[in-house]
Amino acid sequence: MKFYDCQPAPSPRRVRIFIAEKGLLDRIEIVPVDLRGGAHFKPEFERINPFRTLPALELDDGTCISESIACCKYIEAAFPEPPLMGRTPKEQGVIAMWEHRCEWDGFIGGAEMLRNTAPGMKDRGLTGPLAFEQIPALADRGRKRITWFHDFLEKRLAETAYVGGDAYSIADITALISIDFAARQKADIPESHTNLKRWYDQINARPSSKI
Numbered sequence: 001m002k003f004y005d006c007q008p009a010p011s012p013r014r015v016r017i018f019i020a021e022k023g024l025l026d027r028i029e030i031v032p033v034d035l036r037g038g039a040h041f042k043p044e045f046e047r048i049n050p051f052r053t054l055p056a057l058e059l060d061d062g063t064c065i066s067e068s069i070a071c072c073k074y075i076e077a078a079f080p081e082p083p084l085m086g087r088t089p090k091e092q093g094v095i096a097m098w099e100h101r102c103e104w105d106g107f108i109g110g111a112e113m114l115r116n117t118a119p120g121m122k123d124r125g126l127t128g129p130l131a132f133e134q135i136p137a138l139a140d141r142g143r144k145r146i147t148w149f150h151d152f153l154e155k156r157l158a159e160t161a162y163v164g165g166d167a168y169s170i171a172d173i174t175a176l177i178s179i180d181f182a183a184r185q186k187a188d189i190p191e192s193h194t195n196l197k198r199w200y201d202q203i204n205a206r207p208s209s210k211i
C-alpha cells in the first residue's frame, strides 16, 4: 500500500498520525507530493485523486482512496487493532459525531482563514481543479468558528478524558491537527481553556503527534 503525503499539510497529517497509531509506518510506502509546487495538478495525479487533494491511499491492486476519513476507515477495517473509531455501536457513533464536529468547525474554520487570506492562495479559495476567488469575509467567519471550536472542546474535555470519550480515537487526531492548523494562523487555544490545554499537552506528547 502507498500513502500520498505532504509533510506540512494538516489533512495528510491526520492520516499519517492514524497510520502511526496503528503501528503501520514501516508497512506502508510513503510517497511525498509537493503541493506547493503543484505536483497534484500534474496529469499523472488524476489517477490517484481526480479531486486533486491529499491525502490518498493506493492499495496493492491499484485502487485509490482519497478523503482523509475514507483513508482512515479503510485502515481501521483492514487493521482493526488498536481500534481508533470505537468498538461498540455506541462508541462508534459518539466518536464519529465528535470527529465530524472537529473537522467541520476546526479544520474547515482553519481552511477558511488560510485560503481566503494567504497571497499564495489567490484564486485557491477551495481545493480542486476550479479557480475560486478569495472572500475575506469567509476568513473572518473561519476565525469565529475556531473560537467556537475551542469553546466546545473546553466544555467537552471538562467531562471526558478524550474528545470521543474514555479512549484515544480519531476524534483526538482531527482535533489536534485542526488546533495546530489554526495556531499557525495565530488562533491559539485561549489561556482560560485549562481543560483543552491539559488535553492538548497530553495528546501532543504522543510519539505519533511528532511524525
Ligand SMILES: N[C@@H](CCC(=O)N[C@@H](CS)C(=O)NCC(=O)O)C(=O)O
Pocket: 009, 010, 011, 012, 035, 040, 052, 053, 054, 055, 066, 067, 068, 069, 124, 126, 127, 128
Ligand atoms: N476533504 C479532504 C480535504 C483535503 C485537503 O483539503 N487537502 C489539502 C491539504 S490539507 C490539499 O490537498 N490541498 C491542495 C490544494 O490546495 O490545491 C480530505 O479530508 O482529505
